[in-house]
Amino acid sequence: MHFDKNEYMKLLTYILSNCYDKPHVGKTVISTALYFTDFNYYEIYGEPLTKETYLKSKKGIIPKHFNKITEEMIEKNKLYFRKEPHYHTVLHRYYLKQLPDIRYSNKKKNLINRSIRHLITKNATNILKYASKDPHT
Known part of the structure; x- marks a missing residue:
């Protein structure tokens, strides 16, 4: 399984384009x-989308x-990239220079949207608590 750099960049760009207006997302x-x-994606299709190592x-x-x-x-x-103060911490924020036109199949796009929808509403503290409950991490 080799890291898919292009798919990773595409997914990262897609995620950033969906949370650019969320001030707590770093x-x-x-x-x-x-x-x-x-x-x-792995649970459904048997391989990770980007083949990244976490x-x-x-x-x-x-x-x-x-x-x-x-x-x-x-x-x-x-x-x-910019470091921004956010309450009692500093966020590492990433901004897209322009909003891209990323195309995914409807099936893939729905899975990605389901995966990120509730995550990008959480701040770092809450997302770490959420991730620590996942038995796979």
Whole structure:
């Protein structure tokens, strides 16, 4: 199973385009949304969508290629990164330079939307509690 960089970038872009207006969504929420989308896809189709490797840490679920891919997207002027104060913490926020036209099949799009819909409404603290209850993490 080899990491699918293009699919990963596409999924990351899709997730970012769906949470750009959520002031509480930073790296932790995005990373967790990537994980659950991949895992839900795996449960249905027998392989993860992006074939990413996820690591568990005190800070939550960490996608192995996240930093490398986001740095590349920043260099290609597709993303903007900014640290923003948010109550008692600092969020690592990623913004798309322009909203993309991402095309997924209806089946795939519905699965992704179901996977991320409730996750992007949570802040980092709540999403870490949610992820810690998942027996697969």
